[in-house]
Amino acid sequence: MKKIVLVASLLVGVSLNAQEKVNEKELQRIAAELETKYNQDVEFESNRTGLSTESLIESGFQGIYNGASVYYHVDDTRQINSMNVDYLNSGDFENGFAVTGDGMTAYIWDGGNVLLNHQELIGRVVMLEADVPLSSHATGVAGVIGASGVTPLAKGMAPDVFIKALNFQGNAASEMAAESSDPENENYMISNHSYGTIVGWAEGNWGAGYGWYWFGDTSQSETESSMFGAYSDYDAYIDAILYNAPQHSMFKSSGNNNMTGPNGVVNHYVRNSSGQWVSSNTYRPKNCVANYGYDCLSFAGTTPKNLIAVGAILPLDGTRYEEPFDVIETSFSSFGPTDDGRIKPEITAIGQSVYAPTSTSSTSYTNWSGTSFSSPAAAGVGVLLQQIKMQSSNGNEYLRSDMMKAILTHSAFESGLYTGPDYKFGYGLVNALGAAEIILNSNQNAITENRKLLDGNTHTITVTAKGEEPIKVSIAWIDPAGEGVPQNAVPLNDRTPKLVNDLDLRVNDGTTTYSPWKLDPENPAAAATQEDNFVDNLEQVYIESPVAGQTYTITISHKGSLQTPITPAPEINFQEYALVITGVDAPMSVQNFDMSESISVYPNPVVDKLNINTNQKLNNVSIIVFNQMGQNLYTNQLTSMKNNDSIDFRTFPAGVYMVYIKSDEGTITKKIIKK
Template sequence: MIKPFTISLLSTLCFSNIALAQTSTNHIQLKKDATIATEQAHINQIKVASLAKTKHWDWVITSQNGNKAYLVGVTTNGQPKYYAAYNNTIAAATTRASQLWAGGASGLNLSGSSAFLKNKLAIWDGGQVMPTHKELIGRITQKDSTTPVIAHATHVTGTLMASGVNPIAKGMAYNLQGIIAYDFYNDLAEITAEAGNIIISNHSYGVIAGWLYNSAPSDGSPARWEFWGRPNENEDVNFGYYDDDTKSLDAIAYNAPYYLYVKAAGNNRNQNGPPVGTPYYRWDANDSMVAAGNRPAGISSNDGYDILPTNANAKNILTVGAVNGIANGYTKPSDVVMSSFSSWGPTDDGRIKPDLVADGVAVTSCVNNNDSAYATYSGTSMASPNAAGSLLLLQEYYAQLKAGTFMRSATLKGLAIHTAEEAGDTTGPDYRFGWGLLNVEKAAGVIKEAVTNNNTGKHLLYENVLTNGGTFTKTIVANGNDPLVATICWTDVSANVTPYANALNDTTSKLVNDLDMRITKNGSTYYPWILDPANPAKAATKGDNRRDNVERINIDSAKAGDTYTITITHKGTLTNGSQAYSLLVSGVGGTPTNLPLNLLAFEAKPQGNTVLLNWQTANEVNTAYFSIERSIDGSNFINAGKVSAKGDGGYSFTDDLSNSNQQQVSPIYYRLQMVDKDGRFAYSKIVAVSINSQQSALTIYPIPATNTLYVQLNSTKATNSTFQVLNMQGKVLVQQPIAIRIGTNTFSVASNILARGNYIIKVIGETVYAKMITKE
């Protein structure tokens, strides 16, 4: 039977955001918060039981279509809070998960089978999953067992991981070795306790809001339409509201930065209430559901925008809407057809929700009638596991490439948004489809290119941290073959909750740490997509996004060889002193357009904590400037400064390292490029410089190198060392052990295997010696 005495947390519970949690899981804080949540839930069990008895609240409500909602708590203003469960091969085709499977176009053979994924996926739902179903047998770890086995939980779990005994019911991660399952009572306490151990969880349920058709009231009265807004209000305050539970979800995500909560958007858009002039019920001031006469014309039918209930509005989660399945896969925006029921944003403060859409219409999966039973359901409940299971395959692939390391949740969420397929009748995001249709095949392509090529190909993936007052810059060159797109996403600090009395459509921003991404080229600045919550149907435009913890920039005009600069900054002061973020870039890796630059010399000389760079050109340049970039690994360059062209051909720049940890690194790489009036970069030269006296002990000849290279090292110590030759991207091309004795050491290496270009020679022992050479 249904557990009658457990509820979610009241507003007295506030989860903590801790600064160190941005890049590593804060197990200590999560454990503290879980203990507090569990104790508070126990207290609330007694309270809700008392209120239900005195106010005659139903423990279970059955809606018009037979779906059930269960009393789980009390809202901030004392009304009962109910959770309702929202009512696979096409699903897999829709998100392109099937292209990651064996035989798929990606060739990746992903199925969730990796041992490191076992019990890294979790589900919270209205009851238990059927553990003996032939699609799931032996793979369910049910953590609470006082609620009954139900069809909904079994169906959702099947979409996540059914083994495919029935091919049309095959789950997204069909070979997953194990999943953790809970019912949704006391969910926040349980999520807090598990968040440090899992990487994705699915939540195909939410609070009742707006209109509900109660088909069997417990008092024996006839079936009726009920409006769940506050007394004397014409719309439900819970739509778009950032409440205490929402705040707690954001805090959990902040303290568990590798954990992504995937949430069904809700099915409110076709729950429209009775015709105007017919009887209806609503809550009164005593928190009782009472007859309110005939429905007036002014009450919202919640059939358009701003109908996402409470915790679907959290910043750090992935909220998923439902669209029709696309059996043959996406080809164009009109392929993505909105369902009749999926709830639309925006949040009250105007953030873009839902985040994405997936297949939630007529999804076939297993149910609990018997061990071989299946059923076809529709709802955002079906779209959410379609997305969650598909995203688990991306974590599997990333971890395969990174020795078991997972992406941060902000990276996974940002990647899903970065590669989403365009949906809707206007370009860019909207409040119906969010950023578009999930496409994990494209997302896997970004992972493959970025990781295997160490961010030197057409896709880039960075997990960075921005400190107070900090700036990150990245120079990129468009390849001309792929759209130029950049996305940043971060797990933001949880926001303050507007008091319930003032909460109806409160537009106060819930963004705490406001990062900004801009892309520039020759004085032109490209801005992220933004939406106008005051005109929710209006097409997206470009501008300063002050609302979302996701920003994406699309540059459709990029041509092959065009060079751009990405800059990441922040507004105000960062709470907790820093903010971790993820950056995704696609459409890069091109060759810079050649410009008439004849570089005669480029050298770098250390001078204490500074480096003096000098260069000379044969031709005079008056309509350009020189860009100087610095790197500690020869690959990932950051902006060091620029020098305007002055026409006489001689230039210099001093790089001050006194406030940089790079003053301890040897060598430092510098890249010089010229930028013309159209923002195009000319290839110039890279040099490496040692900032200590050790470099002078290393002599290399002949320069330029011929077929044999001689290396001479004067050493005051005898050490076992390693000799290396590296390219300018930091890749080791030659490596061999050498024994260094006191005095002069001379040895040779064949350099005929090296192509023309610049290389770094290193001798690594107790001291690192390095110099750059040129092979002609």
């Protein structure tokens, strides 16, 4: 069984611009590795269960991760106006123009084939896999994204979008890596995934006969599956794929695990220590009941850091959102936290009584329910936002996945009992109009930027509050793959953070420093607090009543050392991030303190004297020279430094050296060759 160190090794060979563009070669390598692993796991599971390989594939088997057999199943259970999508379709808003998905493409991975000749979809769907059985579920999901509106109530979010459909049966992750590497998708890729891993209770036949099965590890708990909320090797693979494909915005249903299970004590099947299904009559409560519905997210697909998980809410009483109490979760929707306390789902959409096509005939429809139908609604909005960004920039700019997440969460309608995010609704109900207005800066109050933070550096932005609205600042970043939970013994609620690069967002008004939202996994129903967040790769600072004309300083920094797992290694590690600010006028000043732009070190190669030149004053400066063995050969401490300094290299033997320069303003490392 491969440990997560293999996932780290997957990042070897990434180009220097790993997060700036698609790394096709690395994605193809990930796809091949996953395919090899999948074939090995199918053979092992077939021998263990007695099921044929064909039966396993048809049942949604995805492989064996962290000692557990991963099976996918679909997440079954009026959207447009409630999420303000109609404004985007019509273009009826300030600085707006109509977007319907025309010329855009969306991907779906689902449990079968879309009915290609359905009147809502005809001519706009292609199946990328042959010999796939017809699926009403897949047809409904495609309709939520892109039904044309022949029947107006069934109109999708992006009624002119083209859809590429694949079957999750088989190795879905390998396919994701391969499609992400396709040159046709180098600028953007939006995909929907309305399925989930079976965790806890499920009814069916997985090799021991039809009945109730309990997918849990009894060595960890007899009553709660430790796989809920866990970050597995599979989740790390997904994060590695999305890290190498920053253009890929992946929308994932949060799942319908809540309250699943038999009533009372029933005979059922559970795995023994050898992995065999055996009969049991031990009482086990329905999924997530013991946690009052919290900690109900499936591992192996829903807990990756870099995707956007979408929960399901009931239809709104009216046609428009008016207040937070309008938003009510469905009885089945899975919500967080993840085991390490991250906020998932990030957003919600209507997922009950959604009128959409079926595969019964070319004119058939039904009312669908499930997070399967909230996720494609959010993905459809993602298509429209991507189209707005492209058209407003004349095709020169696209939304990276971190910016897509930042904008959707930043603009979401407040939901739940308290101000701020929670583990049920994330940051709230999708607000397509609000997101579009941020992209276009329709209200002259929004700033959006893609930025690169170098290791040891700090970004500072000074803004002025408008005063008539809150200040909200969000950052999101595509984090490198984390370390999966231990093999074959997934601990119950492991709180170890899976965050690799921990960025920090703060806002200061000269007197008070405001911190981002943070939730407590030990008290999941409590209101969000504003304190240091060391688990999420999305941070948001909210100032409810700023003073008009008051100056606020926004600071983005990081803890520890940034990791950029690419080869060849960059001269200095970095983390790119998306920044969204609302409630302010244009920034008064921006100070990035990127030392690579402030300091030059020359000549390189050097023979005798190495010059160090800075174009700004640096304070409390340390200059250190290391050889390849890590030995400190030179140290110089300066109270301040401006303009020039130099190092005598004449006594150093020929070879490679690292010059490390640290100051209050930042840190930089330069590789120098001595001739």
